[in-house]
Amino acid sequence: MRPLLNVRNLHVDFPGGREQVVKGISFTLQRGECLALIGESGCGKSVTLRTMVGLPGAGAVVRAEALEFDGVDTRRFSPAQWLDVRGGRIGFVLQDALLSLDPLRTVGEEIAEPLRLHKSLTREQRSARVIELLRSVGVPEPELRAAQYPAQLSGGLRQRALIASAIACQPELLIADEPTTALDALVQSQVLDLLVSLRNGNTAMLIVSHDLAVAARLADRVAVMQAGNIVEMGPTREILRNPQHPYTKSLLAAAATVHAHVSVRHSSVSVPNSRVEIATHGVTKSFTGVDGKRRIAVEPSSITLYAGHTLGIVGGSGSGKSTLTRIILGLEKADSGEVQFQGRPWLSLSSAERRTVRRRVQPVFQDPLDSFDPRYTVEAVLGEALAVAGYRRGRTRRERALELLRLVRLDETHLYRRPIELSGGQRQRVAIARALAAEPAVLICDEPVSALDVSVQAQILDLLTELKRKLNLACLFISHDLGVIRRMSDDIIVFHQGRIVEVGDAEKIFCSPKHPYTQALLAAIPDMEWCTAAA
């Protein structure tokens, strides 16, 4: 059987810029099968995908011994031939639909575009087909949605619309670059279902993901990429259960660490005499939305955080968890309710009164780059926090700064750099160092690792765990990733639509969730058992 895609010894160069991005990879793809390229950012997987449709990027030089689509040599393709294949025989789905659909055109227009280019249909036939397509990908009220703009649809519906536009002409091959990454956990699972059904319908698929779980569900075969090379390739089950190459092993191990259980755990029950660091009682907050309607962001909520404990807060976007956290940090005013810090009133204090104590509750944000003054070096960033903690300018401050850097596994050279020159992981370490510089009792981590690569995630989580233990910090940990929450938290709070729907010991909640929302969340976690086998 002639393979649909035949790639042998593919090289992609960007002379004058990055060095070789793809350094000689080979693979084939049969009709109706799904191959997943997995690897971390920068390994060349996206470039490979784009080269399959002749769009490797500006200035790219593509060389290969063989590069064939359905037996035809695409290296010699004329622009006209590519225009024919793209959209007609190969569909492409990019990452975030909010960015990948033209915001100035309606969803219907976007889906109709490939139809207009490849099929000769009348306008009415096109409209009908668009509605049909939207229905087939599971978009309710397709007539309404087709006339709307992408920003008016929710994330999940948008992604489905994007997929609809890719499969409009019933292509033989569907290429997807991180198709579920930008979505909430629950929605991810639903879109994955859609992709699985497409695969079952005999569309060949070539996908890329950094999320091993996605690959596990969707792909028949998996190819692991590292720095432009394929280091291991084979049937999915085999690779994930029994990895041979050291890099594959480390990838799986990192994923496992992120989602590992923690055997020793502090439970709020076991140490009843623990000091209460933060307690909130009946805090509420509502906003006036753009449309003028008053929306309740947080219903009366009460949470308790004990010293040395980690309280994980989980919930979808818009569930109220971030708002409550910002209220605790004092960045928002609550409409009603009280927050206490170490037994004393916190929220009801005036700004001036609160200032001296504020540094005891420190945040670690998701995007560290924005949390630094663009003009400041690492030294200045730490210096500002140290000044608040009472370290005056001079030798002692400098020594303490170096000490902090050592704590977060950075060294002196980082002191003189600007955060913009550092990698994502390094920046987050600096952010943690700054938080620690203020000598806090409580750390509030708001999605601190969501923006990082898997292997870096594991390192930062390890670091946080170690620091918490060493300095006996209480920690409020927010994440949408249940695996991360499970690993880091002693107790868990589940937020849904502004309300706390479940509270309790982490393990108990994971084993026997009570509230339907919690149950749905847990059901959406992709199957991780192969992870523990590899760990």
Added chain:
Amino acid sequence: MTRRLLGRLGAGLVVLWGTATLVFFVINLTPGDPAITILGGPDALPTPAVLRQVRAEYGFDQPLWGQYLHYLGRLLHGDFGVSYRLHQPVLKLIAGQFGATATLALWAMVLGSGLALLVALTTAKRARWLTELLTWAEVVLSSVPSFITGLLLLLAFSFSLHLFPSSSTHGWTSIILPTVTLALPVAGVLIQVLRRELEEILEQPFIITARTRGLSETGVRLGHALRHALIPTLTILGVMFTTLLSTAVVVETVFNRQGLGRMMSDATTNRDVPLVLGIALLVTSINILANIVIDFIYVVVDPRTERHE
């Protein structure tokens, strides 16, 4: 939608009222006799009879509040006062010159934006040498003062080659050089901004999606990028409108055309305060109106703006 329109008109009226009030207070706060200011400054040497007439007409003997209301009332009636130098009501003078300048400005905007869109759409994100060449051209275009461009064009095409008349206001040949001179700064700035914006636009994910559907380069630029490019174009045009009106002053002088700009320049030289103020108020109103119109075109082009308000 209508609520916004009314809101904008209301805001515009407030601005106009504020401007008129400001003008009033400035006249009255200038050291010296306001009547003399209106008559053309200390060099005008008006006769006592004329002075008395002006005083009565403007009510300078009344208390300040009375004067102010009097003044507003006259404005609302379209009475912008009389130019004592030209011996005619200001409104009549302005109406006479308005057409020529308006035509010039409109053509210049059309030419400028059309040219810019054409050049930007075809040349954005192409060969390196083209980008470098155009960058040079842009810097030069936006640095040369308009009156120098006008003079150069005049020298080249009128005086040397005798292709176009060097001074007149009527006939379509006479409008070409002034329009080009006026359009060049518009085009210069627009091309710069548009090329940069297009470079960003053409790298967006939704453009890649369009390409993966099999859309050709032309299709991508015309079908997707163009609409996105209109947004900064509108912004620039809104701001450029005022600059256009300012530059018209210069262009009309260089090309010896009749028009508001020329009249404004002469009025300033002659210290003809009522005329100057009349033109200024009128131009301000047009400016405000134009910006409101552009705001509304925005909503049509970019559906996202509606939701942001």
Added chain:
Amino acid sequence: MSDLLSLSRPLPGLPKIGQLRSHLRGINPGLLVAGAYLTFLAVATIAPGLLASADPLATDAHHLFSPPSANHWFGTDENGRDVWSRVIHAARPSLLLGGAAALATAATGALLGLAAGLSPRLLGNVLMRLTDMLQSFPEILLVLVIISFWGANNATLLVALGLAGVPRVVRQVRAQVVTLQRALFIEAAITLGLPRWLIILRHVLPNAIKPVLVLFPLDIGWKITAVATLSFLGLGASPPAPDWGAMLAIDRDYVLNGWWLTAIAAGAITGTVLSVNALGRALIRRNEGHR
């Protein structure tokens, strides 16, 4: 035109022509020329006598409109005055006035913008309405209005030109302040317990003023153009003081006769504005590179 460039994204620098022949790696030959020209102008401003020996005001009825010669490098004008000398001496008023006006605009605009952004809502709104009012006036028209009231002398010109660009700066600075107040690093500073005034001084101010500093050189270019335009229209400094714009305002019939007059004056103005713009853009580019 400088206000429009503030709306756009990072500017490409001037292209490197003759890269191979440039001894100093990475320095644009165009910039070198601009820098040299501006240095020359600086000398002309500070000590014009060093560059031009003839008296710019000395008339000579026997040599009207004479072409360039050994005595008069650029010939003489309609009153027999030495053109070269006039051009050199005209540098000072143009540059000083342009520079001072640009400074006035930047300072006033920054102060008002900060006030508008940091004030309580009502005051901020009032300030912005006032800014709107000022902005509705086309810039040169505003200048003309002021001149028609108070005459054209250095003081009124300074005020008029300074005022004209203020709304743009106010808008810019205020927008920056408003954005900054929601920035994450400001929130981080708040959680550290820093008092509000310190946060404003240390974090908001320097970052808010940055665009003003960056666009300042370009604004000088615009102001110099405006000064020349006003003189051209006969509304500038009074004759017989030498002035670039005024030199271009000679009777149109003589334009062809005395082309050297037009050429050098036009060249001086254009060259100045070009150089200032080139340097300004290079500065912007360097600044963008830092972020």
